[in-house]
Amino acid sequence: MxxxxxxxxxxxxxxxxxxxxxxxxxxxxxxxxxxxxxWSEHCSYKSSKKYLNGFPTKAPWVIQGPGENAGVIDIGDGMAAVFKMESHNHPSFIEPFQGAATGVGGILRDVFTMGARVEANMNSLRFGEIRGNDKINKHQRYLVKGSVAGIAHYGNCMGIPTVGGEISFDESFNGNILVNAFALGICKSDEIxxxxxxxxxxxxxxxxxxxxxxxxxxxxxxxxxxxxxxxxxxxxxxxxxxxxxxxxxxxxxxxxxxxxxxxxxxxxxxxxxxxxxxxxxxxxxxxxxxxxxxxxxxxxxxxxxxxxxxxxxxxxxxxxxxxxxxxxxxxxxxxxxxxxxxxxxxxxxxxxxxxxxxxxxxxxxxxxxAAPILDRPVKKPAYLDEIKGLNLCGCGADKVSNQEAFDMLLKDPNILNKSLVYDQYDANVGTNTIKQPGNLGAAAIRVKENGVAVVMGMDCNTRMNYVNPRIGGALAVAASGRKVAMSGATPLAITDCLNYGNPLNPEVMWQFAQGCEGIKEACRELNTPVVSGNVSLYNETEGVSIQPTPAIVSVGVKSDAKILPSVFVKPSTPVYMIGDVKGVFGGSLYMKVIEKLVAGTLPEIDYKKERALWDLVIEANKLEILEFANSVGIGGVAMTLAKMSCVSNLGGEFKMACEDNRDIFEESFSRAVVGVKDEAKFKELASKFKLNVTKLGNVGGDKFKINDVSKDLCQMREIYYTEFSKIVKQES
CATH class of the missing domain: 3.90.650.10 (PurM-like C-terminal domain)
Structure with missing residues (x-):
């Protein structure tokens, strides 16, 4: 030869x-x-296999772990959920419509080949900078439109609802977009x-x-x-x-x-x-x-x-x-x-x-x-030493008032409502969808055969994975599980889609190895084993790799189909924060938007507090003392409450104790905001779980206020619901 x-x-x-x-x-x-x-990377996992060994894959409710077409968990009464996530990144960059469409088709086959009827689709999408008028910005807008249209076309024609997902933007994805497709099906547990x-x-x-x-x-x-x-x-x-x-x-x-x-x-x-x-x-x-x-x-x-x-x-x-x-x-x-x-x-x-x-x-x-299992060189990236001292240096940030910062964050594509995307998806075909897209938090479907709700939370903060790949990987597991728990469901297992750069680069392999360690650690500590997954490497163009993106979907079950909402429900509801303010600005959206930096350091995750938070909300919901619950995400408490206010069309007045006035935007882990029906019972339950809770204020009014930030609700909703569409649809 x-x-x-x-x-x-x-x-x-x-x-x-x-x-x-x-x-x-x-x-x-x-x-x-x-x-x-x-023996290609895509089929043999030759660069990644070494690090995938040791993933927690077993639990009493796991019927089938990694190694088959999809993972399977027991959801009670003789029924099972079959699910997996896979990437179609390279094809979607080359030809976005067909690349994304066939990504959906492929994951559907992985699920129904196990004997399950597919009942839900989700997708995790990453694009580059869509704002601006240069060649890259225009091309990214073209990729957004093409990929979303492809996903919608395939799912809608199949008659399978697309019930949720996530989409984020960063210039590190200018040369490689990510299109990760997730599907979940239902079957009898003895007919796999x-x-x-x-x-x-x-x-x-x-x-x-x-x-x-x-x-x-x-x-x-x-x-x-x-x-x-x-x-x-x-x-x-x-x-x-x-x-x-x-x-x-x-x-x-x-x-x-x-x-x-x-x-x-x-x-x-x-x-x-x-x-x-x-x-x-x-x-x-x-x-x-x-x-x-x-x-x-x-x-x-x-x-x-x-x-x-x-x-x-x-x-x-x-x-x-x-x-x-x-x-x-x-x-x-x-x-x-x-x-x-x-x-x-x-x-x-x-x-x-x-x-x-x-x-x-x-x-x-x-x-x-004999398929190669490579032991590629690893090396801690040099950039980590350069960024670790930049947690919130104040070089420029202290000149921006909280009001200005709030307005800037609200207009960022990572915060804005994505109805332009999810309105193209049929979310209701099959009549099992409990929660409509755009309502924040996890997605949920009912299982008619046994009356339970299957809840799916999807998450990955790529900036935090760049700042600390191990903690970032663990955080994706914790945050996706937290979304499930905030619906009142118990997280049971995860599927992953590990998207990284070029494995020939020792710094990328170090990121990958660290990410795997973080996922293993979080899955073990939080008792959510990995049942299926996928690795996508070589996400690099002209020597520039993407930010590490270990996308996670956590799947959980609630014994009935009554899901705890993720947004405000009615005026006068007292709002509490569960968890602590620790001034985490490393990898935060605030630092990215205000200082144009992805930098800093991250604290370790306290898994006991994370799991206690899940269990507190699940228990409080069973006792019917909560109106709503939502995980605190990017942009901190301020942006989390602002989005809830926009979606529910209810204002609110909130006061948050801060050492630094910018802490309303900080992104400490293991936190949630909840609406409380019975404050005394809630505080008593929180003390049982050894968690700090702080009253922030009450829902209501036609203004959104938090500390020194105030915004007219109508004006805020206009920005939240229309700006993303304006950005993507602009011609030049």
């Missing part, structure tokens, strides 16, 4: 030598393509399907859409950083058809009611290659496949293209022998292809045939077992 071809497949010299050792000969082009895809292929002689059946050349090399493309040459890789972006996926989901769910299936796997990254190798590998089996029998939508396709295409809306099934015609009949009813393309063997090898001739032969276990 010539050196140029090997390099084009992103195979290193040491990896090629390992291939020669496994095969005992030179690979042909098809075999090289398979190794390239399976797995991605396995076992039983010698059992047929392997291809179902779904035909295979084309779209998405060729997608897994390898997603395992590289961007430069000027590869920004135009549109052929590596898949093209989605949500109507075909809707048919595929319904056909699969009908199939799952039978006993015809041994195992089933989505054809995701690396297409037919990853699905076939993973299914056989999990069972220690071999497999024969006749690639000329694969349904094709383009002429003159080669075995190489068929194995590596990432055409969408396709699945691979291992069926019980003798059930082939029954399975074909189900898929024919839904107007979908279903073809027997192979069978399970006991050879431990993948044998690929092309019109009767052997085209490739690869041992399955060695390909997985």
């Amino acid at each position: 010539d050196k140029k071809t090997i390099e084009a497949h992103k195979i290193s010299q040491s990896e090629y030598e390992k291939i020669l050792e496994i095969l005992g000969r030179d690979p042909n082009l098809l075999e090289l393509g398979i190794f390239s895809a399976m 399907f797995y991605g396995k292929a076992e039983g010698t002689g059992n047929p392997v059946i291809y179902v779904g859409s035909k295979t084309g050349r779209d998405g060729l090399g997608g897994a390898v493309m997603a395992s590289d950083s961007f430069n000027e040459e590869n920004k135009s890789l549109r052929p590596t972006v898949q093209v989605g058809d949500p109507f075909a996926e809707k048919l595929l989901m319904e056909a699969c769910l009908e199939l799952f009611k039978t006993d015809y299936v041994i195992g089933i796997q989505d054809m995701g990254a690396a297409g037919l290659t990853s699905s076939s190798f993973e299914m056989a590998g999990r069972s220690g089996s071999g497999m024969k496949m006749h690639l000329d029998k694969v349904p094709m939508r383009e002429v003159s396709m080669t075995p190489y293209e068929l194995m590596l295409s990432e055409s969408q809306e396709r699945m691979l099934i291992c069926a019980k022998k003798g059930c082939e015609d029954k399975i074909k009949a189900i898929f024919a009813k839904w107007d979908l292809d279903a073809e027997v393309i192979g069978e399970v063997t006991n050879t431990g090898k993948m044998e690929l045939f092309w019109y009767g001739k052997l085209a490739a032969e690869i041992p399955i276990d060695p390909l997985s077992e």
Whole structure:
């Protein structure tokens, strides 16, 4: 094999030598393509696997942890929630509509391939600077519009509600946007399907859409950083058809009611290659496949293209022998292809045939077992020493009054209401959505089969991850769980999507390693194990990496569907803050907006206080002594209360004791603001949990006031609800 071809497949010299050792000969082009895809960063996790070991993954309520298509938890009365989050970052930067749309399609298949009907979508989006009129700003606005339209198109056409999400902006994402898609489905806890292929002689059946050349090399493309040459890789972006996926989901769910299936796997990254190798590998089996029998939508396709295409809306099934015609009949009813393309063997090898001739032969276990696990160099980033002394230096900040600072923060895209985004999503199809998007806090759906609410909280503060990757990773776990708890639900487990820069940079690998340690620590201390997840590296353009972004979704359950609101409910309600003011300005939005800095240091998280906060709100809600509860987020108490005021159309007058008058904007951890029905009972309960509570004031009036800040409610709402749309829609 010539050196140029090997390099084009992103195979290193040491990896090629390992291939020669496994095969005992030179690979042909098809075999090289398979190794390239399976050993890509996207599929093999070769840079990250070392640090993923040790994630807490077990609890009495965990049915399936990492290693399958999605994670599964018990939600009571014989029902289970199936969920996962994945990235589609590189494709969405290249072609935002199709990249984001197929990201949604892929995560939906991961969930319904487990036997669950998908009931909710969410998304975590990061973009660069959208304000201004230079080329980058205009392009970022184009990416926002395209990505959101793609997400809306796929989810809406599938008839699956998009119930919530998060979106943030920072210039570190100018060269690499992040599109992370989350889906959650519901099924019976004893009717879960797995991605396995076992039983010698059992047929392997291809179902779904035909295979084309779209998405060729997608897994390898997603395992590289961007430069000027590869920004135009549109052929590596898949093209989605949500109507075909809707048919595929319904056909699969009908199939799952039978006993015809041994195992089933989505054809995701690396297409037919990853699905076939993973299914056989999990069972220690071999497999024969006749690639000329694969349904094709383009002429003159080669075995190489068929194995590596990432055409969408396709699945691979291992069926019980003798059930082939029954399975074909189900898929024919839904107007979908279903073809027997192979069978399970006991050879431990993948044998690929092309019109009767052997085209490739690869041992399955060695390909997985010998997949590189890299021990890349790590180095603490030099910038950390430069920024650690800048917690709130006052160089400029002290010249800005709190009123001016409030007005500046209110107009920041990270604070503004995103109705331009969520109004494009159908949040109500399926009639299970309890809480509408835009109402702050966690999202929630009801499960009709057992009457519970499943609550989903999504969070990641990228600035704090930049300032301290370990505490930032832990904080994402804590904050997402806190959102769930503020709804009155008990957080049970998380899924993650770990987005970082180029692993060839030792400073990025240090950030990643630290982020993983923080997540492990928080999951262990807060008792919310990791059940599924994804890693996305190489989020770098021209040597500039993104801020570390370990996006987390925490999933919890409440025994009934009555969710505690996240906004003001009625006038005259006393408002309390739970937690302490510690003057945390490191990585804060205040520092970013006022001082144009992402800097400072972060204190350690007190997990006992964090968990006590969750338990206090859950218990107080059960006792019916709370009107509402909301986690204190970016912009501190001032911006948290301001957003609640805008959404509820209720003013309020609040007074917060501060050592520094700017502390109304500081971002200490483990805090919430709550509306209290019975103040005496609430204080008594808080003392039982050993938490400090402070009365801030009362809801009501047509003004929003906190300390030396005052804003007319109508004027504040006008800014909050209209400014984001004006920014994104501007033409020049």
